[in-house]
Amino acid sequence: MNFTLTKEQEMVRTVMREFAENEVKPIAADIDETGRFPRENVEKMARYNMLGIPFPEELGGAGGDELAYAIAVEELSRVCGTTGVILSAHTSLGCWPIYKYGTEEQKQKYLIPLAKGEKLGAFALTEPNAGTDAAGQQTIAVEDGDNYILNGSKIFITNGGQADVYIVFAMTDRTKGTRGISAFIVEKDTPGFTIGKIEEKMGIRASSTAELIFQNCVIPKENLLGELGKGFKIAMTTLDGGRIGIAAQALGIAQGALDETVQYLKERKQFGRSLSKFQGLQWMIADMATEIEAARMLVYRAAYNKANGLPYNKEAAMAKLFAANTAMNVTTKCVQLHGGYGYTKDYPVERMMRDAKITEIYEGTSQVQQMVIAGHLLR
Amino acid sequence: MKIIVCLKQVPDTNEVKIDPVKGTLIREGVPSIINPDDRNALEEALKIKDKCKDTVVTVVSMGPPQADVALKEALAIGADEAILLSDRAFAGSDTWATSTAIAGAIKNIGDYDIIFCGRQAIDGDTAQVGPQIAEHLGIPQITYVEELEILDGKVRAKRALEDGYFVVESEMPVLLTAIKELNEPRYPSIKGIYKAYRENKVTVWTANDYEVDRDNLGLDGSPTEVNKSFTPPGKASEVEMLNGDAKEAARQLVVRLKERKII
Numbered sequence: 001m002n003f004t005l006t007k008e009q010e011m012v013r014t015v016m017r018e019f020a021e022n023e024v025k026p027i028a029a030d031i032d033e034t035g036r037f038p039r040e041n042v043e044k045m046a047r048y049n050m051l052g053i054p055f056p057e058e059l060g061g062a063g064g065d066e067l068a069y070a071i072a073v074e075e076l077s078r079v080c081g082t083t084g085v086i087l088s089a090h091t092s093l094g095c096w097p098i099y100k101y102g103t104e105e106q107k108q109k110y111l112i113p114l115a116k117g118e119k120l121g122a123f124a125l126t127e128p129n130a131g132t133d134a135a136g137q138q139t140i141a142v143e144d145g146d147n148y149i150l151n152g153s154k155i156f157i158t159n160g161g162q163a164d165v166y167i168v169f170a171m172t173d174r175t176k177g178t179r180g181i182s183a184f185i186v187e188k189d190t191p192g193f194t195i196g197k198i199e200e201k202m203g204i205r206a207s208s209t210a211e212l213i214f215q216n217c218v219i220p221k222e223n224l225l226g227e228l229g230k231g232f233k234i235a236m237t238t239l240d241g242g243r244i245g246i247a248a249q250a251l252g253i254a255q256g257a258l259d260e261t262v263q264y265l266k267e268r269k270q271f272g273r274s275l276s277k278f279q280g281l282q283w284m285i286a287d288m289a290t291e292i293e294a295a296r297m298l299v300y301r302a303a304y305n306k307a308n309g310l311p312y313n314k315e316a317a318m319a320k321l322f323a324a325n326t327a328m329n330v331t332t333k334c335v336q337l338h339g340g341y342g343y344t345k346d347y348p349v350e351r352m353m354r355d356a357k358i359t360e361i362y363e364g365t366s367q368v369q370q371m372v373i374a375g376h377l378l379r
Numbered sequence: 380m381k382i383i384v385c386l387k388q389v390p391d392t393n394e395v396k397i398d399p400v401k402g403t404l405i406r407e408g409v410p411s412i413i414n415p416d417d418r419n420a421l422e423e424a425l426k427i428k429d430k431c432k433d434t435v436v437t438v439v440s441m442g443p444p445q446a447d448v449a450l451k452e453a454l455a456i457g458a459d460e461a462i463l464l465s466d467r468a469f470a471g472s473d474t475w476a477t478s479t480a481i482a483g484a485i486k487n488i489g490d491y492d493i494i495f496c497g498r499q500a501i502d503g504d505t506a507q508v509g510p511q512i513a514e515h516l517g518i519p520q521i522t523y524v525e526e527l528e529i530l531d532g533k534v535r536a537k538r539a540l541e542d543g544y545f546v547v548e549s550e551m552p553v554l555l556t557a558i559k560e561l562n563e564p565r566y567p568s569i570k571g572i573y574k575a576y577r578e579n580k581v582t583v584w585t586a587n588d589y590e591v592d593r594d595n596l597g598l599d600g601s602p603t604e605v606n607k608s609f610t611p612p613g614k615a616s617e618v619e620m621l622n623g624d625a626k627e628a629a630r631q632l633v634v635r636l637k638e639r640k641i642i
Contacts, residue, residue: 011452011572014410019566049570062569063577072569 005067012053012068016075019048020083028080031206032351037162038206041083046117051090054307055099059107060115066241066307070248070299077252078259081355082206084252088245089158089207090114093363094121097167097183097238101226110165110185122163123242124154124186124212125235132368134169135178135232139214141170148172148184148224150217153196158362160210161195164188167238168212169231181231185223192217203354240313241306242363247299247319250327250359254292257327257334257352261285264338264347281337288330295323314376320359321369327356380434380529382424383488384458384495385481385512386417388442388449389502397610413449416497418456418564419557423527424495425457426562431529435459437488441469441480447581454575455567462488466585471598474507479600481508482515483591484584493534494554498523506556513554521547525560542640 005013023044031038045051053069055061069091077084098111113119130136139152150170157166166186173180186193196211226234262285265276275281302315331353335342342349360366390409398405413421421438428434438453440446441464450461464480472480485494494516496509506522513520525544526537534553538545539560567575586596594600619635621628636642 007448007451008572008576011448011455011567012569015455015567015569015572048566048568053569057570063573064569068569 005071008064009068009071012064013071013075015048016050016072017078019044019050020075020079024076024083025079028082029345029348029351031080031082033205033345035200035205037208038080038083038086039162041080042086042117042120042162045087049117050087051117051120052095052115053091055095055111055115059099060112062115066244067300067303070244070303073245073248074252074255074296074299077249077355078256081249081253081352081358082204084249085158085204085207085246085358086120088242088249089123090121090163092242092245093123093238094159094163094165094167096241097123097225097234098185100237101183101230101234102185103222105222106185106225114165119164120159120162122157122159122166123238124157124160124166124168125239126154126156127152128155132365134235135181137169137171137181139168139170140174141172141182141184141219143172144218146221148219148221150184150186150192150214150219152214154212155197156199156362157210157212158207160208160212161198162208166212167225167234168214169235172228172231176229178232179229181235182228183225183231183234184219185225186214186217186219190217190219201358203351203356203358205354239363240316243316243320243369244299244302244306244312246359246363247295247302247316247323250320250323250356251292251295251299253352253356253359254288254295254323254327254330257331257349257356258285258288258292260347260349260352261288261334261337264341275337284333284337288333291326292330295319295326298322314373317364317369317372320364321366321373324356324359324366327359328353331356380427380431380493381491382427382434382436382493382495383485383491384417384421384424384436384438384453385509386421386438386440386449386453386497387414387500388412388440388446389414389500392501411445411448413452414497414500414502416499416501416557416559418497419559419561420495420497420555421453421456421458422562422564423524423555423557424493425565427493427529428457437462437491439481439484439488440464441472441477444583447583450581451572451575452567454578454580455571456565457568457571459580461581463581463583464585465583466587468586468593468596471601472596473601473603474503474505474511475602476596476598476600478508478511478515479592479595480586482512484589485512485516487584487589492551492553494518494552496554496556498556498558509554509556516552516554518552518554519549520554520556521549522556523558524555525558527555527561 049062052061053064054066057063073084073088095114114121141148141150168184168186172182192215194213196213199209268275298319302319305312334349335353388411391412394409396405424436436458438458438461499506521536523539524536525539528535535548621631
């Protein structure tokens with residue numbers, strides 16, 4: 001068993017750490033406060049091929065790998081959960097389904113500009129009445145000559161309103177249940193496609209979370225992604241990979257909170273000595289560091305499996321379940337260790353605790369991950 | 380244009396701790412980075428390449444085999460090729476021996492218009508290697524460059540001094556040392572990282588691979604002797620209290636500021 005990152009992955013971490021510290025961290029508190037989408041971060045990431053890390057160079061990517069991509073999300077999330085999820089949703093949910101299921105023409109037209117970062121991607125599965133029960137799609141796509149006519153709405157779409165290309169799921173045959181769902185590539189500014197409500201959220205506040213509305217939206221047939229009726233499978237396999245991204249985000253948030261807290265404990269003095277000298281607090285730090293390292297192993301293992309063509313459905317579910325739980329647990333404790341200061345916006349752990357919560361919810365709640373894992377064991 | 384950038388791999392001094400007994404740097408477990416001023420030197424070379432596409436940027440470093448990482452990083456940032464001078468014969472070099480080794484390598488490369496160095500390395504802070512290379516090669520040098528213009532066959536550089544600046548022109552070839560004010564260094568791109576390792580354009584030269592005066596290499600070829608390393612006591616800051624009423628104190632303040640040419 002080899003626990004060493006490759007030299008390339010090591011350098012990706014170094015670069016992502018430096019980039020995150022210099023470019024992302026300085027604005028993290030401000031964009032959290034205002035909820036402003038950090039377009040400049042997207043542009044800077046594009047400049048350094050960070051928006052297409054695991055895709056081959058000939059398809060606009062960086063020619064990197066899944067683990068390097070997970071490390072990138074981790075390092076961004078260490079200072080800013082918002083920027084972490086922008087990258088994760090774009091790469092895993094926006095680009096990957098086209099890479100995996102797209103035709104050559106679709107890859108040329110959509111994946112290349114996405115992976116180059118000239119365009120931003122998003123994934124639209126969730127509906128008001130189809131959350132965890134994603135099969136209950138009410139958006140419909142009706143065949144009409146050379147087109148499909150899309151009607152319905154999506155909610156909670158990450159990068160919604162900011163993205164240029166959306167992977168949208170819709171029922172093409174109601175009688176067939178999950179086999180009646182199909183996936184489409186929809187460009188922004190397609191007539192009949194509008195952005196509705198932008199959510200006000202507890203955390204990842206500068207990430208755009210939007211409602212998408214389709215009213216007689218005409219999608220050319222060549223934008224059907226994968227086979228007709230295979231949309232549900234596309235959605236589920238895409239989410240398997242997406243979970244690695246979110247697990248990496250959770251891992252990064254936890255690591256960021258711990259790093260802030262270690263610093264704080266060394267500086268803060270009470271009873272005439274720094275907090276780091278109190279054994280009760282040392283034990284908390286030790287437990288958190290251990291939990292984070294365990295999460296890291298699960299996340300990297302899932303990413304490694306995906307990179308190497310090994311099964312990763314269960315591994316990704318375990319990684320996300322554990323890392324999200326770790327993020328929530330660690331950030332809550334880190335606020336506690338900061339005392340009253342931790343509850344204020346003067347210290348980043350307050351934001352990190354709010355950012356952590358979503359990792360237990362999106363791209364499959366923790367309960368869904370448990371269902372996936374149990375499904376592997378009990379089938 | 381042909382540009383050579385000299386860079387050094389150094390311990391990240393932000394992460395360095397001092398051994399309280401010996402007074403020396405504890406280097407174990409400290410990450411290595413490209414010396415910050417050298418990143419500025421490389422950036423300036425790449426800015427020239429951005430404008431003038433047929434520019435070739437070659438980075439040169441002297442160091443142990445592990446310094447390969449710093450050169451791979453330079454390639455990932457955008458350099459075209461890299462040469463690592465690595466040999467037991469170079470070990471223990473002071474600035475004289477280092478500049479001898481590097482200048483010899485540059486002579487062996489032969490064709491160049493500009494040599495960029497960082498002003499100084501954060502681990503030694505001597506600021507000597509750049510100027511010494513220029514002297515070995517017998518070419519002009521402009522140190523502390525904070526602004527650079529490439530003219531027809533010439534460079535015009537703004538040299539930063541403590542309380543002013545010089546604008547200096549020089550023919551090429553010329554050696555320039557960069558300070559951090561010169562530019563904002565770019566990061567390695569992710570694509571560049573994978574490409575750097577895939578193509579592996581780092582060539583290793585030992586002391587036998589090119590013509591160099593072996594008597595001036597390594598510890599034996601270094602005139603410098605380190606007698607003692609210690610942390611100097613901190614400088615006490617000077618505070619002067621201006622007495623008298625507000626008007627008198629303000630008048631005195633104006634005098635002090637004028638004396639220091641601040642106003």
